[in-house]
Amino acid sequence: MPDVFDPLVGQDRAVASMRQYVRHPVHAYLFTGPAGSSLHDAVTAFAAALQCPDKGCGKCEACRLVLSGNDADVTFIERSGVSWRVDELRVAERVSRRRPLGRGYQIVVLEDIELTTTGASPCAPALLKSLEEPPTRTIFLLTAEDVPPALDTIVSRCIEVKLRGLSEADLEKILAQEGADPVAARTAANAASGNLRRARVLVRDAALSDRIAQWRGVPDHLTGTPASSSALASAISEALDRAAAPLVAMQEEEMARRILDARELGQRAVANRREIEAQFKREQRRFRIDELRFGLTALTNVYRERLIENLEGAENAESRSEYRVGASLRAIDAVAETSRRLSLNIDETLLLNDLMLSLMEF
Numbered sequence: 001m002p003d004v005f006d007p008l009v010g011q012d013r014a015v016a017s018m019r020q021y022v023r024h025p026v027h028a029y030l031f032t033g034p035a036g037s038s039l040h041d042a043v044t045a046f047a048a049a050l051q052c053p054d055k056g057c058g059k060c061e062a063c064r065l066v067l068s069g070n071d072a073d074v075t076f077i078e079r080s081g082v083s084w085r086v087d088e089l090r091v092a093e094r095v096s097r098r099r100p101l102g103r104g105y106q107i108v109v110l111e112d113i114e115l116t117t118t119g120a121s122p123c124a125p126a127l128l129k130s131l132e133e134p135p136t137r138t139i140f141l142l143t144a145e146d147v148p149p150a151l152d153t154i155v156s157r158c159i160e161v162k163l164r165g166l167s168e169a170d171l172e173k174i175l176a177q178e179g180a181d182p183v184a185a186r187t188a189a190n191a192a193s194g195n196l197r198r199a200r201v202l203v204r205d206a207a208l209s210d211r212i213a214q215w216r217g218v219p220d221h222l223t224g225t226p227a228s229s230s231a232l233a234s235a236i237s238e239a240l241d242r243a244a245a246p247l248v249a250m251q252e253e254e255m256a257r258r259i260l261d262a263r264e265l266g267q268r269a270v271a272n273r274r275e276i277e278a279q280f281k282r283e284q285r286r287f288r289i290d291e292l293r294f295g296l297t298a299l300t301n302v303y304r305e306r307l308i309e310n311l312e313g314a315e316n317a318e319s320r321s322e323y324r325v326g327a328s329l330r331a332i333d334a335v336a337e338t339s340r341r342l343s344l345n346i347d348e349t350l351l352l353n354d355l356m357l358s359l360m361e362f
């Protein structure tokens with residue numbers, strides 16, 4: 001019988017643990033796994049199983065309320081910036097003190113808790129304080145892509161649920177199961193860096209192959225004038241704008257589904273619509289960065305292929321090839337530097353223009 005854990009493909013071990021834990025829950029669980037390993041889906045499924053009288057049947061009202069984001073006793077705490085702030089953790093603390101309205105638990109979800117150790121004023125101690133002696137019917141669900149040593153004390157207060165990264169083959173299989181065309185599934189799985197959500201967006205994107213070709217064509221299109229390099233940078237920016245369309249369409253469908261669910265459950269509106277919309281905006285920003293990073297990888301691969309060709313030429317003592325070996329290496333460095341600057345929140349137009357200008361020299 002399919003239940004709430006059924007959609008968590010490729011996570012059999014984590015699912016087996018969750019089925020056990022839901023029988024005798026403790027106060028805090030920490031879900032860890034690489035980006036795109038469906039941490040959010042796993043936490044949501046586990047929350048539903050905790051609230052469900054049948055431990056996650058997927059069909060009862062308790063399950064449906066959680067899965068549609070409409071259970072007033074399940075709160076995903078919102079983060080407004082790049083790092084967690086202490087006032088946001090105080091909100092979590094206050095919610096955790098509330099008595100649940102329903103028969104289940106008061107479930108407080110905090111995602112990406114590694115971000116309590118970063119930023120101007122790291123606030124991990126405030127999180128630790130909330131985890132100390134919560135009320136009997138409160139359960140914290142935390143997620144982290146990686147756990148820095150500064151969080152050791154927090155980790156020691158939780159049961160850890162480890163998700164694994166999905167392989168390209170896993171992704172391809174999931175997309176095919178969901179009805180995707182085999183060629184599209186393979187291209188999307190290859191371009192998704194193990195990230196299931198990204199794979200689901202890319203498989204709907206008819207322009208994906210063109211975008212890959214555009215990145216791979218960069219060296220040939222740099223004709224040596226600054227005008228050509230800035231035209232290329234703008235063309236890439238425009239392609240990135242278009243790349244977001246399938247994600248936006250997917251989010252709109254998700255919202256429509258939530259509205260429908262809320263109506264069926266007799267609610268006038270989706271409970272946390274503004275939070276969800278803020279999450280969607282953040283996801284669009286992240287998707288753009290992932291897409292840019294993916295393009296940079298495609299570009300690096302082109303220069304690597306050239307490097308290998310030129311190294312073979314250099315072995316045959318062609319001096320022109322020796323020159324090109326150096327140029328390919330410098331181009332690879334320039335792309336790596338752009339990738340590094342991408343993590344520093346530098347303006348995208350500036351970043352792309354700088355990259356094209358520096359690649360023009362090689």
Ligand SMILES: [Zn+2]
Nearest residue numbers: 052057060063
């Ligand atoms: Zn249920």
